[in-house]
Amino acid sequence: MKVPFVDLKLQYQTLKHEMLPAVERIMETSQFILGKSVEDFEKKFAEAHASKYCIGVGTGTDALHIVLWALNVGPGDEVITVSHTFIATAEAISLTGARPVFVDIDPVTYTMNPLLLEKAITPKTKAIIPVHLYGQPGAMNDIMAIADRHGIPVVEDACQAHLAQYDGKFVGQFGVAGAFSFYPGKNLGAYGEGGGVTTNDDALAKKMRMIRDHGSDKKYYHAIWGHNYRLDGMQGAVLGVKLPHLAQWTDARRAHAKVYTARLSGLGDIVVPAESPLAKHVYHLYVVQTGNRDSLQSYLTEREIGVGLHYPLPLHLQEAYKDLGYKNGDFPITEKVAAQGLSLPMFAELTHEQIDTVIGAIEDFFD
Numbered sequence: 001m002k003v004p005f006v007d008l009k010l011q012y013q014t015l016k017h018e019m020l021p022a023v024e025r026i027m028e029t030s031q032f033i034l035g036k037s038v039e040d041f042e043k044k045f046a047e048a049h050a051s052k053y054c055i056g057v058g059t060g061t062d063a064l065h066i067v068l069w070a071l072n073v074g075p076g077d078e079v080i081t082v083s084h085t086f087i088a089t090a091e092a093i094s095l096t097g098a099r100p101v102f103v104d105i106d107p108v109t110y111t112m113n114p115l116l117l118e119k120a121i122t123p124k125t126k127a128i129i130p131v132h133l134y135g136q137p138g139a140m141n142d143i144m145a146i147a148d149r150h151g152i153p154v155v156e157d158a159c160q161a162h163l164a165q166y167d168g169k170f171v172g173q174f175g176v177a178g179a180f181s182f183y184p185g186k187n188l189g190a191y192g193e194g195g196g197v198t199t200n201d202d203a204l205a206k207k208m209r210m211i212r213d214h215g216s217d218k219k220y221y222h223a224i225w226g227h228n229y230r231l232d233g234m235q236g237a238v239l240g241v242k243l244p245h246l247a248q249w250t251d252a253r254r255a256h257a258k259v260y261t262a263r264l265s266g267l268g269d270i271v272v273p274a275e276s277p278l279a280k281h282v283y284h285l286y287v288v289q290t291g292n293r294d295s296l297q298s299y300l301t302e303r304e305i306g307v308g309l310h311y312p313l314p315l316h317l318q319e320a321y322k323d324l325g326y327k328n329g330d331f332p333i334t335e336k337v338a339a340q341g342l343s344l345p346m347f348a349e350l351t352h353e354q355i356d357t358v359i360g361a362i363e364d365f366f367d
């Protein structure tokens with residue numbers, strides 16, 4: 001049995017009857033950019049994360065960039081994040097002219113190690129971006145305690161962590177803002193590009209809304225200069241249809257993860273993902289570690305089981321960031337997870353048979 005890594009077509013089939021009228025409405029009203037569908041979605045997405053505001057933007061990368069921009073991060077500044085993330089986290093920093101400073105991750109949660117964070121802070125540190133990677137929130141109580149002690153704003157990269165919680169609070173509620181991606185494959189995905197920022201800060205929300213739309217809050221009057229980071233009306237409509245289903249999809253992901261974890265624990269040298277005791281992990285990705293990663297990857301691929309690597313080369317070793325001067329060995333945990341991590345099929349609509357097939361194939365591999 002073939003098992004795809006993710007199946008977006010299947011989800012569409014279940015939503016078609018709601019989706020087509022919503023999208024048609026956009027064409028009939030011609031509200032293609034921002035407009036009511038985006039405003040409605042922003043309001044509901046903010047509510048879903050217990051946040052005062054959500055600002056819809058073009059991508060998750062825009063979401064991260066717009067917060068740093070609104071915080072006046074710029075040339076000469078440093079922003080601390082992790083090397084074990086998608087490159088967009090660091091690009092958002094580079095786009096402001098600031099320098100990304102990496103710290104290693106915790107070996108169990110794969111998120112920013114707060115003990116290393118404190119050591120990386122310098123007088124130039126203007127912001128800290130913990131990444132709620134794979135859907136697991138970072139150690140936000142510890143990170144916030146350090147950041148608050150130094151008076152440094154925290155921007156949460158929640159691009160993979162819609163509805164995730166830490167210590168009973170939604171992601172995006174710890175720092176000054178949370179950045180979300182609505183890339184199609186995300187837990188909440190648009191039918192194209194999309195992103196959003198949540199915040200409780202009135203002034204920051206106002207400024208980000210302006211930056212998103214060329215620095216204006218009145219058409220053709222520009223108090224500051226900004227960019228075009230507006231969310232499409234069509235994507236607002238799509239996301240508005242999908243959002244009411246997100247909690248149930250998240251429960252399904254968590255249930256699938258539970259089955260994987262119960263049956264893969266103790267198999268060969270597999271290390272299953274650990275949910276930190278204070279976290280509600282939303283399993284955007286289900287990533288196991290094994291010293292036999294490359295051969296397991298080939299074995300599953302040959303059996304038409306979709307797998308992925310998130311991410312095979314850490315940012316500090318990427319060609320694009322060679323100017324930062326990092327070298328192999330600088331972040332040993334990050335490097336180990338990059339070499340050993342394998343993402344298994346994970347999406348809400350996975351069936352018991354499909355999960356069984358994946359687990360059976362992994363059992364066969366270790367036999």
Ligand SMILES: Cc1ncc(COP(=O)(O)O)c(C=O)c1O
Pocket residue numbers: 059060061062085086088089131133157159160180181182183194195
């Ligand atoms: C951790 C992380 N940060 C940022 C982004 C950027 O989001 P987008 O692709 O919507 O620009 C992504 C998306 O892949 C991500 O996974």
